[in-house]
Amino acid sequence: MNTIRLAVDGVNKIYAGQATRVVAVEDASAAFAEGSVTAIMGPSGSGKTTLLSILGLILKPSNGRVTLMGRDVTDLDEARLPELRRQHIGFIFQSFNLFSALSALENVLVALQLKKVARPEAEAAARSALSRVGLEQRMRFYPRDLSGGEKQRVSIARALATNAPIILADEPTANLDSHTGLAIIDLLAELAREQGRTVVVVTHDTRMQEHVDHTLRMEDGRVYEN
Amino acid sequence: MTYPVPMARRNLFHERVRLAITLVGIAFSVVLILVQMGVYLGMMNNTSSIIDHTEADLWVTARNNSNFDFSLPFPEHRENTAKGVEDVLWVKKFILVWSLMKLDGGGSENVEIVGFDPETGIGGPWEMVAGDPRDVKYPKGVIVDESSFAKLGVAKVGDDREIYGSRVRVVGICRGAKRITTAPILFTSYKTAQELNPWMAGKTVFLLVKTAPGADVAEVQQRLRAVMNLEDVYTQADFAWATKKYWTLSTGIGLGFGFTILMAIFVGAVIVSQTIYSATIEHLREFGTLKALGAENRTVYGIILQQALLSGLMGYAIGLAINLVISDLYRRTGQLVVQPWQLFAADLVVTLATCVAASLISVRRAMQVDPMEVFRA
Numbered sequence: 001m002n003t004i005r006l007a008v009d010g011v012n013k014i015y016a017g018q019a020t021r022v023v024a025v026e027d028a029s030a031a032f033a034e035g036s037v038t039a040i041m042g043p044s045g046s047g048k049t050t051l052l053s054i055l056g057l058i059l060k061p062s063n064g065r066v067t068l069m070g071r072d073v074t075d076l077d078e079a080r081l082p083e084l085r086r087q088h089i090g091f092i093f094q095s096f097n098l099f100s101a102l103s104a105l106e107n108v109l110v111a112l113q114l115k116k117v118a119r120p121e122a123e124a125a126a127r128s129a130l131s132r133v134g135l136e137q138r139m140r141f142y143p144r145d146l147s148g149g150e151k152q153r154v155s156i157a158r159a160l161a162t163n164a165p166i167i168l169a170d171e172p173t174a175n176l177d178s179h180t181g182l183a184i185i186d187l188l189a190e191l192a193r194e195q196g197r198t199v200v201v202v203t204h205d206t207r208m209q210e211h212v213d214h215t216l217r218m219e220d221g222r223v224y225e226n
Numbered sequence: 227m228t229y230p231v232p233m234a235r236r237n238l239f240h241e242r243v244r245l246a247i248t249l250v251g252i253a254f255s256v257v258l259i260l261v262q263m264g265v266y267l268g269m270m271n272n273t274s275s276i277i278d279h280t281e282a283d284l285w286v287t288a289r290n291n292s293n294f295d296f297s298l299p300f301p302e303h304r305e306n307t308a309k310g311v312e313d314v315l316w317v318k319k320f321i322l323v324w325s326l327m328k329l330d331g332g333g334s335e336n337v338e339i340v341g342f343d344p345e346t347g348i349g350g351p352w353e354m355v356a357g358d359p360r361d362v363k364y365p366k367g368v369i370v371d372e373s374s375f376a377k378l379g380v381a382k383v384g385d386d387r388e389i390y391g392s393r394v395r396v397v398g399i400c401r402g403a404k405r406i407t408t409a410p411i412l413f414t415s416y417k418t419a420q421e422l423n424p425w426m427a428g429k430t431v432f433l434l435v436k437t438a439p440g441a442d443v444a445e446v447q448q449r450l451r452a453v454m455n456l457e458d459v460y461t462q463a464d465f466a467w468a469t470k471k472y473w474t475l476s477t478g479i480g481l482g483f484g485f486t487i488l489m490a491i492f493v494g495a496v497i498v499s500q501t502i503y504s505a506t507i508e509h510l511r512e513f514g515t516l517k518a519l520g521a522e523n524r525t526v527y528g529i530i531l532q533q534a535l536l537s538g539l540m541g542y543a544i545g546l547a548i549n550l551v552i553s554d555l556y557r558r559t560g561q562l563v564v565q566p567w568q569l570f571a572a573d574l575v576v577t578l579a580t581c582v583a584a585s586l587i588s589v590r591r592a593m594q595v596d597p598m599e600v601f602r603a
């Protein structure tokens with residue numbers, strides 16, 4: 001069996017407001033192995049994004065443990081987390097989240113410069129990542145001049161270029177038409193396989209299931225293995 | 227390709243309209259501060275120009291005068307007391323007195339008359355357009371400052387004028403002695419200055435004191451104070467300062483300029499904080515994305531701060547250029563505009579500090595961004 005890169009164990013997340021208390025994730029446990037592609041499916045509001053945020057060290061769980069690359073990171077100081085994210089995690093967002101003032105190439109370069117990658121390697125990595133997602137002709141384009149599918153490809157290139165072993169994607173096809181969405185899904189799954197990445201995709205898209213190794217279902221904050 | 231990617235610069239230039247508004251705001255504030263301060267310093271330089279150009283270490287004045295233009299006379303024999311003080315190299319009597327000059331077209335004009343020692347030229351005009359300072363030795367010879375032409379009419383060497391019933395002859399034209407009182411200024415010999423004013427007989431208005439080489443000016447000042455017990459003894463710098471302070475505080479000048487400058491800083495700060503804040507709000511998701519990609523908080527704040535500083539620098543540069551044009555227009559009207567490098571440095575610091583302060587509101591807002599914001603549709 002492949003090594004576990006990322007895992008949560010008995011994780012809860014409670015959003016406590018003044019008068020409200022939402023249990024967004026309840027007693028969730030899951031493990032994600034090297035080279036595996038996992039889909040998280042479930043109705044809106046079931047806690048998928050919250051769980052993904054916990055996996056991405058963006059949100060601290062109310063309780064339970066988070067393990068990254070074999071190391072318990074639950075109680076790590078807030079200040080240590082950016083470094084872990086840079087080294088190990090790439091994000092793909094539903095709304096692409098590109099930097100509007102930067103070209104496609106620069107959008108990818110930013111992720112590399114955060115990792116302090118030197119210029120020649122950064123440029124090579126960014127160009128090859130953009131070529132790999134089929135955007136060699138669009139490197140100088142700004143987000144406003146790219147189609148939705150192209151934007152999402154840039155964001156995939158940005159997540160892949162740093163060689164992060166883990167890719168977390170939150171509904172990457174939700175803002176795309178079904179044809180483009182399918183192409184993106186194909187691409188993600190293919191890259192995951194060929195590069196041995198650990199991919200976790202939150203999606204509503206049932207077509208994803210043909211491409212994934214595992215599917216987790218979420219309902220009312222609880223996680224069920226399919 | 228620029229690497230690392232200059233995110234702050236890209237963000238700024240990405241939205242040109244906002245950048246233009248920011249730069250106009252900053253440049254406006256910079257120009258206002260530079261021009262106002264330049265005019266103020268010019269006026270203040272005028273108030274003390276005669277003091278500054280007079281080669282004396284110490285100024286003895288009647289008690290409680292505190293400024294040059296309205297100093298009152300005291301007995302000139304006090305000169306002897308001053309001369310007896312240890313380490314006093316020389317003492318010169320020096321007069322500033324108000325008088326009335328008849329105008330060619332009828333009526334009279336208040337004028338300020340400076341009476342200096344024509345042998346040494348100490349206290350006399352320092353920039354001559356025509357004639358020589360020593361020419362005031364001629365009977366009733368006066369030198370008229372160019373700035374007086376507006377009120378007295380253009381004068382030239384050889385003209386005759388009338389002061390208190392006495393004929394005076396213009397023997398020279400000088401420059402740069404304009405008074406803030408707006409009164410025309412004339413230079414003449416100490417003797418003539420006394421003669422032109424009946425009540426000045428036997429009286430001086432200042433004693434100019436030069437200390438011996440190597441002597442400690444402060445010590446001589448103390449010794450003079452001990453014996454000149456009916457007078458005040460200022461160092462040159464202190465008397466210049468007292469005069470500037472008088473005009474700044476006793477008139478609306480200080481309040482007026484001070485208020486305008488504060489408003490300039492305030493308006494600049496409001497515009498900058500507004501534009502930087504709205505830019506930050508619009509980029510909140512991008513800043514959140516940066517953090518998700520592993521940027522430290524300080525990297526994000528650094529970008530906001532850089533945007534502010536960059537705006538500040540560009541706005542300052544534009545302001546500097548506009549200031550050149552406007553100060554030149556002012557100078558053409560005869561207004562002295564004094565802008566030492568310290569003023570430019572101080573304004574740069576004020577501008578950058580304002581921009582940084584204005585951006586802190588944005589940094590606070592960026593700190594409060596919900597980390598999950600990045601996942602919102």
Ligand SMILES: Nc1ncnc2c1ncn2[C@@H]1O[C@H](COP(=O)(O)OP(=O)(O)O)[C@@H](O)[C@H]1O
Binds near residue numbers: 022043046048049051
């Ligand atoms: N910051 C928050 N404060 C309070 N409640 C929240 C917050 N974020 C999410 N929730 C709630 O938590 C639940 C799970 O949300 P989310 O993880 O976004 O679900 P999903 O991604 O499956 O739609 C929802 O009921 C949502 O309203």
Ligand SMILES: [Mg+2]
Binds near residue numbers: 048049050170
């Ligand atoms: Mg969601």
